Amino acid sequence: MATDAGNPIPRFPAGFLWGVSTSAHQIEGGADERGPSVWDAFTATPGQVKDGSTAAVACDHVHRHREDVALLAELGVNAYRFSVSWPRVRSDKGLDFYDRLVDDLCAAGVRPVPTLFHWDLPADLDWLERDTAERFAEYVSLVAGRLGDRVTKWITLNEPAEHTLLGHALGVHAPGKRLLFDALPVAHHQLLAHGLAVRALRASGAADIGVANSHGPTWAASTEAPDLEAADFYDLLLNRLFADPLLLGRYPDGIGELMPGDVEADLKVIAEPLDWYGINYYAPTRVGAPQGAEIEFGGVTMPAELPFSVQEIEGRPVTDFGWPVVPEGLTELLTTFRDRYGDRLPPVVITENGCSYPGVDDQDRIAYLDGHVRALHRAVEAGVDVRGYFVWSLLDNFEWAEGYARRFGLVHVDFGTLERTPKASYHWYRELLRAQAPTA
Numbered sequence: 001m002a003t004d005a006g007n008p009i010p011r012f013p014a015g016f017l018w019g020v021s022t023s024a025h026q027i028e029g030g031a032d033e034r035g036p037s038v039w040d041a042f043t044a045t046p047g048q049v050k051d052g053s054t055a056a057v058a059c060d061h062v063h064r065h066r067e068d069v070a071l072l073a074e075l076g077v078n079a080y081r082f083s084v085s086w087p088r089v090r091s092d093k094g095l096d097f098y099d100r101l102v103d104d105l106c107a108a109g110v111r112p113v114p115t116l117f118h119w120d121l122p123a124d125l126d127w128l129e130r131d132t133a134e135r136f137a138e139y140v141s142l143v144a145g146r147l148g149d150r151v152t153k154w155i156t157l158n159e160p161a162e163h164t165l166l167g168h169a170l171g172v173h174a175p176g177k178r179l180l181f182d183a184l185p186v187a188h189h190q191l192l193a194h195g196l197a198v199r200a201l202r203a204s205g206a207a208d209i210g211v212a213n214s215h216g217p218t219w220a221a222s223t224e225a226p227d228l229e230a231a232d233f234y235d236l237l238l239n240r241l242f243a244d245p246l247l248l249g250r251y252p253d254g255i256g257e258l259m260p261g262d263v264e265a266d267l268k269v270i271a272e273p274l275d276w277y278g279i280n281y282y283a284p285t286r287v288g289a290p291q292g293a294e295i296e297f298g299g300v301t302m303p304a305e306l307p308f309s310v311q312e313i314e315g316r317p318v319t320d321f322g323w324p325v326v327p328e329g330l331t332e333l334l335t336t337f338r339d340r341y342g343d344r345l346p347p348v349v350i351t352e353n354g355c356s357y358p359g360v361d362d363q364d365r366i367a368y369l370d371g372h373v374r375a376l377h378r379a380v381e382a383g384v385d386v387r388g389y390f391v392w393s394l395l396d397n398f399e400w401a402e403g404y405a406r407r408f409g410l411v412h413v414d415f416g417t418l419e420r421t422p423k424a425s426y427h428w429y430r431e432l433l434r435a436q437a438p439t440a
């Protein structure tokens with residue numbers, strides 16, 4: 001892959017956030033010290049997680065968070081994005097854990113950036129129910145009341161698009177529902193939960209609130225009308241369905257009618273102004289007309305009934321997950337968003353970017369990250385107001401339906417001994433952060 005190896009990475013604006021991201025269910029373990037989540041039931045069902053593993057122990061982060069905070073401090077990030085587990089907060093001493101974590105992060109000079117929901121819904125709740133959005137806002141008030149004296153930057157939801165698609169439309173993630181387009185209310189209720197959470201956070205005094213949405217450019221397979229139409233629809237599902245309500249206060253044409261409840265009233269809540277907009281970027285998607293057959297893609301089986309087909313992007317290196325490596329897709333995505341939303345788009349933070357490769361001498365990961373950081377800088381040069389970049393992920397972890405087979409960490413985890421070993425990419429990122437650090 002082409003890198004500008006040798007040329008230093010250009011400087012980013014002053015005050016830029018440089019971080020890494022994780023999520024509770026993927027690293028914490030300590031499953032018997034929290035309430036059950038939809039993921040516990042899902043992983044207990046044979047065949048759902050490819051290697052048959054569970055996240056009961058994962059990286060055992062709840063018992064080793066000191067060591068992990070030390071890894072963050074040594075890495076030199078100025079921010080750490082983690083998620084708060086709603087099932088843990090519901091248990092007796094659940095908030096005590098986050099209280100200690102936040103204290104330790106502050107003591108280490110690393111800014112805590114919690115995500116309030118990253119897919120681990122309490123087992124008795126269901127996003128098909130509107131009430132879940134109200135319950136979420138109550139939980140958010142509780143967390144903000146406890147951590148808000150030290151946490152100033154908040155993320156409501158992680159990737160409601162993927163949680164809807166993978167968890168409720170295709171059934172390859174928890175809760176394993178295969179509803180296809182009947183999953184649309186799940187998107188609406190999460191968006192409503194987001195808006196109610198923004199209100200709850202504001203009421204607690206929070207002034208720096210964002211979201212982490214999954215987005216990527218959609219590339220039509222050809223310029224033939226059926227391919228263009230299919231690609232436009234895919235772009236609607238992944239990008240506009242989740243960005244338009246937040247940024248413009250409306251659904252894309254034809255979608256609002258499919259949503260439950262008083263949609264116009266809900267959109268007023270959903271469009272509560274945000275201080276910044278978080279984007280998780282991995283790769284563009286090439287999309288064409290449906291092919292009338294099931295498609296296996298990027299670890300997911302897509303049913304034949306879908307009105308589009310996801311196709312391979314040729315001539316690109318792929319990660320061990322099979323995802324193509326396309327750094328300029330990040331520049332394209334950001335300039336497209338700026339053109340599409342204009343001054344309705346608040347400052348942007350890349351809340352996830354990363355790749356899965358095996359090994360500790362992970363030169364492929366360095367090439368991926370190097371390419372994407374440069375592509376991000378090109379977006380800055382093109383005038384996009386970008387305020388931060390978070391690598392997914394600090395640690396190898398429980399990669400959902402893939403179990404422990406896919407390794408996204410800058411730090412290797414031996415899942416037998418739980419020993420952490422910084423990879424070559426950790427040292428590379430550390431050098432980048434040193435070079436970016438303000439000089440006195």
Ligand code: GBH
Pocket residue numbers: 023158159162214280282283284285297298299322323324352392399408
């Ligand atoms: C994120 O989801 C999650 O927030 C995080 O928990 C997870 O561990 C991480 O990413 C890594 O998976 O086959 O080329 O079309 C990412 C959602 C969905 C993004 C699949 C990339 C396929 C790319 N991903 N998508 S491709």
